[in-house]
Amino acid sequence: PAVRAGMRLVAQSPINAILSTAPPWTSHLIACKLAGRSGRPWFADFRDPWWGNPHRRALPKWRDPVDRWLEARCIRTATRVVCNTDRMRQFYADRYKDNPSTKFFTLPNGYDDFARPSLGGRTDSPRLVLYLAYIYGTRRIDSFCDAVVQLVETERLDPLTIRIVFLGTIAQEQLADARRRLANLLPFGCIEFPPRISWDAAQKALWSAD
Secondary structure: OHHHHHHHHHHHOOOOOEEEEEOOOHHHHHHHHHHHHHOOOEEEEEOOOOOOOOOOOOOOOOHHHHHHHHHHHHHHHOOEEEEOOHHHHHHHHHHOOOOOHHHEEEOOOOOOOOOOOOOOOOOOOOEEEEEEOOEOOOOOOHHHHHHHHHHHHOOOOOHHHEEEEEEOOEOHHHHHHHHHHOOOOHHHOOEEOOOOOOHHHHHHHHHHOO
């Protein structure tokens, strides 16, 4: 259905090129079909590696050769392969050496040029240690939590002089484990796990951090 809808758009509109971004990988499969049928150039944007990505959920064994074949087909068909980091661009250029290296290029996630926000009455204590991102997949904070506990227990860190904030989405199993490890420190209010906030509020938090 998506391919049929896409072909109608190509026929009705002055579309010069096709851009797909993934995951989800179905986006590339749709664009691959559209590029072949319409003759339009296709830019395949890879936000993550597809085949062999260690962060993907456990999949049945038959998916590995299927994903490998589908990825290779998309790479071969695409006019250009866009990657969001130089490391991933080099990864794909090395994996598919039968394609010209000029097919692969980097387009970073983004860059925000803005003035430093007004922070108001910022005080020097407690010092703010901020993690502003997702915690998921193989990303871990258990060792960090254990280190903080050890510093407090050996009296090398006063829990009243510091705020450690994990700001953003955190996997429930990671959150439960962190709360268990930090159980003795949570009453001090020195470690927080607030939910996601607006972009403006996140910038203020970022600039406020020590």
